Amino acid sequence: MSSLRTLVFYATPAHDCSYLPDREATTMFVDPRAHIDRKLYSQLTALGFRRSGSHYYRPHCEACNACIPVRLNVNEFRPDRNQRRVLKKNSDIECTLVPASFSEHYYRLYANYVEIRHKDGDMYPPSREQFISFLVEGSTDSWFLEMRKNGALVGLAAVDVLDDGLSAIYTVFDPALESRSLGTFAVLWQIEETKKREQPHLYLGYWIKECQKMNYKTRFKPMEALHDGQWRTLETE
Incomplete structure (x- = not known):
């Protein structure tokens, strides 16, 4: 069973931002092999993560903090x-x-x-x-x-x-x-x-x-x- 303490996170390479022109974005993902139950999902959401299908993510941009949960x-x-x-x-x-x-x-x-x-x-x-x-x-x-x-x-x-x-x-x-x-x-x-x-x-x-x-x-x-x-x-x- 996964927990916040055992989760592994990965960051994507910089890519074009979907929302702001002329900016690059980096996204942090939870290891897709982790088992995310409702309790852990709730904890991640309170920390600013979102779900897209089986992926749990949040922005992790080095020079920008425009995305606010x-x-x-x-x-x-x-x-x-x-x-x-x-x-x-x-x-x-x-x-x-x-x-x-x-x-x-x-x-x-x-x-x-x-x-x-x-x-x-x-x-x-x-x-x-x-x-x-x-x-x-x-x-x-x-x-x-x-x-x-x-x-x-x-x-x-x-x-x-x-x-x-x-x-x-x-x-x-x-x-x-x-x-x-x-x-x-x-x-x-x-x-x-x-x-x-x-x-x-x-x-x-x-x-x-x-x-x-x-x-x-x-x-x-x-x-x-x-x-x-x-x-x-x-x-x-």
């Missing part, structure tokens, strides 16, 4: 006017948690989302193998949040269960329904689910101040950021 204290969260509007707009969406798995239905939604919204990203072009390796493989206590309207699948969010809350991994939705803000809705649902489980935190991955695509994370307050091994309230103003 963030989480939300759900018990102190109060939705703002826009978030309340999103909840009202999506009151007809049926949400169900199901074990993470592959289905052609899920994949078609994922592929359509990537092809329309992320042609400039690392996930383009999408493939079934990519979907499985990113969202299905390596799951410890991993689930898909199905979002359905009149029975039709319109959104899918990958969610991991931790000892102290939930971890929001990734969300896709039908681009034709962009006006519904289903990405925001998925986070709001996960906040309420975390509260129901009587757990304190929803982990939202990394926030980069200079990356406009990540600005939505700071709309969930009070957001906490990991600095020098300590979680502190994130000041964004």
Whole structure:
């Protein structure tokens, strides 16, 4: 059984940063041969690690610390006017948690989302193998949040269960329904689910101040950021 004391870590060679132009990035990975149970995964997450399939990683850039791990204290969260509007707009969406798995239905939604919204990203072009390796493989206590309207699948969010809350991994939705803000809705649902489980935190991955695509994370307050091994309230103003 692996533990924090016995884990071995590896760093990748420098490569082009996926988020900031003209910068290089280095990523630290947990040895893929390690057995990661939910307790260890929760400890790694509290230290700023994320999961992508069977890989557990965190940025390890020598000259840059722009990627900041963030989480939300759900018990102190109060939705703002826009978030309340999103909840009202999506009151007809049926949400169900199901074990993470592959289905052609899920994949078609994922592929359509990537092809329309992320042609400039690392996930383009999408493939079934990519979907499985990113969202299905390596799951410890991993689930898909199905979002359905009149029975039709319109959104899918990958969610991991931790000892102290939930971890929001990734969300896709039908681009034709962009006006519904289903990405925001998925986070709001996960906040309420975390509260129901009587757990304190929803982990939202990394926030980069200079990356406009990540600005939505700071709309969930009070957001906490990991600095020098300590979680502190994130000041964004």
